[in-house]
Amino acid sequence: MPRATIIGSGPNGLAAAVCLARAGYAVEVLEAADTVGGGVRSEETTLPGFVHDVCASVHPGAYSSPFFHAFGRDRIDWIVPEMSYAHPLDHGRAGIAWRDLERTADGLGPDASAWRALLRPLSAHIDGVQDFTGGSLLRIPADPVTAVRYGLRALEQGTSMAARTFRTPEAAALVAGVVAHANTALPSLSAAAAGLLLMAQAHAGGWAYPRGGAQRIADALVEDLLVHGGSIRTEEHVVDLSSLDWGDPRRGDLLLLNTAPRLALTLRDVPPGYAKAIRAYRYGAAAAKVDFALDGPVPWTNPDVALAPTVHVGGTREEVWASENAVARGRVSDRPYVLAVQPSILDDSRAPAGKQVLWTYIHAPANSDVDATELITRQIERFAPGFRDRILARHAVTPHERVRLNHAEIGGDIFGGAFTMRQAVVRPVLSPVPWRTPMPGVYLASAATPPGPGVNGMAGWHAARTALADAGERLALTDLFGS
Structure with a gap:
C-alpha cells in the first residue's frame, strides 16, 4: 500500500487526506498544533461554556463546495x-x-x-x-x-x-x-x-455555518479519515522536510503540504526556477x-x-x-x-x-x-x-x-498569500496545475494554491486529484464518495 503524508490538518489538508485514504493510500496527517482543524477550530477562549471559532466562522464556500457536496454535506449540522x-x-x-x-x-x-x-x-x-x-x-x-x-x-x-x-x-x-x-x-x-x-x-x-462551531467541519473529515485507515499526529511541527521520512516517491508515496509553500524549499534538489518563484510569492x-x-x-x-x-x-x-x-x-x-x-x-x-x-x-x-x-x-x-x-x-x-x-499564516495573513489579481493567477506559480511541484511525489494543498482562501476543501481535492492522476488513477469525486 503506498503512503501519503500530509503536513497540516486544515480543511484542505483533511480534504486531501480523506480522498487519498479512500483511494487506497495509507494516510498520515501531521499537525503542529495540539488540536486538529487549522482554520476550522473552536475553543472556549474567553469563559467556560462560551465556544468561539479560532479562525474562520461562517462558511458559504464550504456549504456550496463541490467537494463537500460529494463528501456528504449533511454529515455536518448546518445553520x-x-x-x-x-x-x-x-x-x-x-x-x-x-x-x-x-x-x-x-x-x-x-x-x-x-x-x-x-x-x-x-x-x-x-x-x-x-x-x-x-x-x-x-x-x-x-x-x-x-x-x-x-x-x-x-x-x-x-x-x-x-x-x-x-x-x-x-x-x-x-x-x-x-x-x-x-x-x-x-x-x-x-x-x-x-x-x-x-x-x-x-x-x-x-x-451557512455549523451548529456547535467550525470544529464540526474538521470533526466530520477526521471521522471519515479514521474510518478509512488514516491517522493523525498532533504537536508535530515540521520545519525541515529534508529529514522527514515520508516514503519513497518511486513506489508511489506522496507528500502533500497544507502549509505555506516555502516549506517545500527545505527539500533537497529543488529546481532553482521553482525556488525563485516560491520566494517571490507575496503575503x-x-x-x-x-x-x-x-x-x-x-x-x-x-x-x-x-x-x-x-x-x-x-x-x-x-x-x-x-x-x-x-x-x-x-x-x-x-x-x-x-x-x-x-x-x-x-x-x-x-x-x-x-x-x-x-x-x-x-x-x-x-x-x-x-x-x-x-x-x-x-x-x-x-x-x-x-x-x-x-x-x-x-x-x-x-x-x-x-x-x-497557525504556522501557515505568515505574518498573520489568514488568506495564505496576498489576494491580488496577479496572485489569483500566479498562485503560487504560473501553471495550469499549480498543485504539482517539480519534486517527484510532492504537492501543494493549501490556500496558497487555487482556488485560494476560504473553507471549501477544493485546494486539497485538486492536490489529491493531481497526485492520483500522476499515479495513473484518474478518479473523480463521485468515484471516491459516490453520486
Missing part, C-alpha cells in the same frame, strides 16, 4: 440563516442582504434594479461561477457565458465605476462590506471578484481578532441587524474603503472595518442560556502587535450603544500572535 449579512449605518439605518434575492432588492428602493442586475445572473448560475473560480484560471471554464458575466461585473465593482453603481448608502455599503473581506486596497479587481462570489453564494445557498496584511463573551445580544440600534449572524461594521462605502486603504499603507484606521459574527443568535449550543458569543476581527499590518479590542469595541458601540456594558470577557489575538495558532 442556514434567512438573513445572510447586514451592514449597519448611522442613525439606525442598515443594509440587509437576505438569502432571498428579491426580498433584498425590494428593501433597497431605487437600487432594486441595480442589485438584481448585479447578482441575479450570478446567483442563478452559481455552478458556473464556482467552476470558474474553483480552480486554476488557466483553463477553459465549463460555463463561458457565466464566466464572462462574472468578469464584467468584477471589472465594474473593482474600479472607480463601483462608486456609480448604486445610489443609496445602504446598497453601496452592502457591496463594500463584502468586497472588503479580501483584505486589500479598494477598489480592486481581485477584491471585487472575491466579493461577487460571496454575494452570489449568499443568494444561491446562503451563508498580505493580517487579521487582528477579538472574541467577546456577552451577557446578552448585541444591542444594535437597527433591530434587523440583530437577526444577521454576519455583520459588516464599518459605516459607509467611503469609510470602508478608507479603512482598507489605510491598512494597505501600513496603519489601522481609528474607525476600522470590522467583520463580526454573532453565531449564538441561532445556535444556542455556543453560549450558556441567555448569553452570547461575538467573533470579530479587523485587518491590520502584517506582523504587527495591534490589539484591536478597544478599536472594535468603539466601532460596534457606534451602531450598538450599550455594547460595552454587555461584555463579560474578551480574548484578543494580534497579527504577530496568529502564527502561533
